[in-house]
Amino acid sequence: xxxxxxxxxxxxxxxxxxxxxxxxxxxxxxxxxxxxxxxxxxxxxxxxxxxxxxxxxxxxxxxxxxxxxxxxxxxxxxxxxxxxxxxxxxxxxxxxxxxxxxxxxxxxxxxxxxxxxxxxxxxxxxxxxxxxxxxxxxxxxxxxxxxxxxxxxxxxxxxxxxxxxxxx
Amino acid sequence: xxxxxxxxxxxxxxxxxxxxxxxxxxxxxxxxxxxxxxxxxxxxxxxxxxxxxxxxxxxxxxxxxxxxxxxxxxxxxxxxxxxxxxxxxxxx
Numbered sequence: 001x002x003x004x005x006x007x008x009x010x011x012x013x014x015x016x017x018x019x020x021x022x023x024x025x026x027x028x029x030x031x032x033x034x035x036x037x038x039x040x041x042x043x044x045x046x047x048x049x050x051x052x053x054x055x056x057x058x059x060x061x062x063x064x065x066x067x068x069x070x071x072x073x074x075x076x077x078x079x080x081x082x083x084x085x086x087x088x089x090x091x092x093x094x095x096x097x098x099x100x101x102x103x104x105x106x107x108x109x110x111x112x113x114x115x116x117x118x119x120x121x122x123x124x125x126x127x128x129x130x131x132x133x134x135x136x137x138x139x140x141x142x143x144x145x146x147x148x149x150x151x152x153x154x155x156x157x158x159x160x161x162x163x164x165x166x167x168x
Numbered sequence: 169x170x171x172x173x174x175x176x177x178x179x180x181x182x183x184x185x186x187x188x189x190x191x192x193x194x195x196x197x198x199x200x201x202x203x204x205x206x207x208x209x210x211x212x213x214x215x216x217x218x219x220x221x222x223x224x225x226x227x228x229x230x231x232x233x234x235x236x237x238x239x240x241x242x243x244x245x246x247x248x249x250x251x252x253x254x255x256x257x258x259x260x
Contacts, residue, residue, distance in 0.1 A: 025250065025253035026253050027253070126257040140226060143259055163198045
């Protein structure tokens with residue numbers, strides 16, 4: 001499990017009064033301002049974010065300590081992180097993508113199948129993209145109770161019961 | 169323009185045969201199909217199809233609310249990963 005999650009990035013300055021153009025990666029874009037202070041990639045700098053308006057491809061926002069256009073321009077490309085612990089708790093069968101990515105997948109016999117590379121959803125159900133050792137292409141596993149009976153976040157293990165032929 | 173009702177929904181015949189065979193066998197398997205143009209019928213609910221997207225077969229678990237759509241709608245031909253951020257996955 002990662003301890004910090006990237007929730008957005010600064011795309012540059014907005015206007016001449018020190019506002020920044022903010023790109024949100026959150027499921028609900030406005031949520032980026034609800035997680036409290038956002039940190040830089042190295043964790044040394046933090047900013048409180050206040051969204052001032054919605055603009056094309058993001059938001060205009062004010063960051064604490066950024067008062068002029070030059071300072072805002074200097075932050076261009078900065079990724080914004082929030083502590084994983086600040087994300088709200090979920091129901092029993094809901095998981096954050098950030099938690100699932102990187103977990104090791106085992107079959108019901110205990111054989112390692114691979115690692116979760118990404119979580120996709122094309123409209124039917126969520127899919128785990130699993131990077132299988134020695135395989136050129138990743139395998140997609142439906143994220144359902146039947147195919148993924150166990151998700152152990154603490155030990156980073158997923159037990160899968162894949163349909164026949166999926167990992168051949 | 170929509171399809172005439174008297175014709176019924178279009179399904180490639182091999183998809184029907186494969187689905188029927190899978191249901192009769194009762195095995196938990198992915199039914200590999202290449203027919204993205206076939207309509208999802210009520211008898212497909214509960215089965216898992218591997219719909220070809222030009223590169224690989226995307227597993228599609230058929231549920232009731234997918235009836236009447238085409239298989240191709242659930243297997244995009246381009247993939248965009250994006251950022252995980254606070255996105256959630258639900259185990260159904």
